[in-house]
């Protein structure tokens with residue numbers, strides 16, 4: 001009983017701060033995307049491709065979350081976009097407080113899109129609101145098609161599902177129709193894009209999704 005109560009308190013404190021962040025992002029007119037996935041699904045690769053494709057059109061920055069190292073922030077900077085790294089040590093997710101603390105390092109009012117690459121994990125990040133407009137869940141075909149049924153909370157939180165590494169599908173037993181069926185059972189309204197960051201197949205739809213949401217955010221803040 002006590003454990004549940006403490007967890008509830010932590011989450012409600014996080015939610016209050018996340019709501020404040022969301023209001024601040026809305027005032028500044030920046031679209032914020034919380035990127036969730038297992039380690040290795042391709043979050044940083046997708047952000048590198050996105051940075052290179054959209055940098056001329058949109059003002060972009062990224063917050064990178066990992067237990068250790070500055071490596072992902074370095075990769076994003078090498079793609080020409082401002083990036084800051086949060087190291088969580090032993091922590092399995094980012095929380096609203098970490099985001100609030102690092103925001104002064106970014107000129108958020110000067111941005112169109114802020115990507116938050118969460119710690120790779122399909123469990124804890126699903127429980128923590130970061131004040132984002134949308135949660136984007138990235139999966140890859142090398143992870144198995146049974147994950148929607150096994151990890152429903154991440155799918156329930158997601159506003160967009162991106163299925164990556166399509167180029168590897170012939171070498172796996174990943175069944176896209178079975179996957180789609182399980183996704184529909186968990187969250188029938190969840191839209192899915194199919195991409196390969198390596199071959200760039202399908203990335204255009206992802207870029208267009210970002211551009212549409214950025215435009216909508218500028219015209220009418222979502223929350």
Ligand SMILES: Nc1nc2c(ncn2[C@@H]2O[C@H](COP(=O)(O)OP(=O)(O)O)[C@@H](O)[C@H]2O)c(=O)[nH]1
Nearest residue numbers: 039040041042043044045164165168196197198
């Ligand atoms: N074959 C293939 N490999 C990919 C693709 N996207 C990413 N990768 C590779 O998957 C590995 C993990 O990618 P990374 O972006 O670091 O994943 P993250 O941990 O989710 O940030 C790297 O070796 C990438 O080059 C893809 O579409 N196809």
Ligand SMILES: [Mg+2]
Nearest residue numbers: 043044072117
């Ligand atoms: Mg990464």
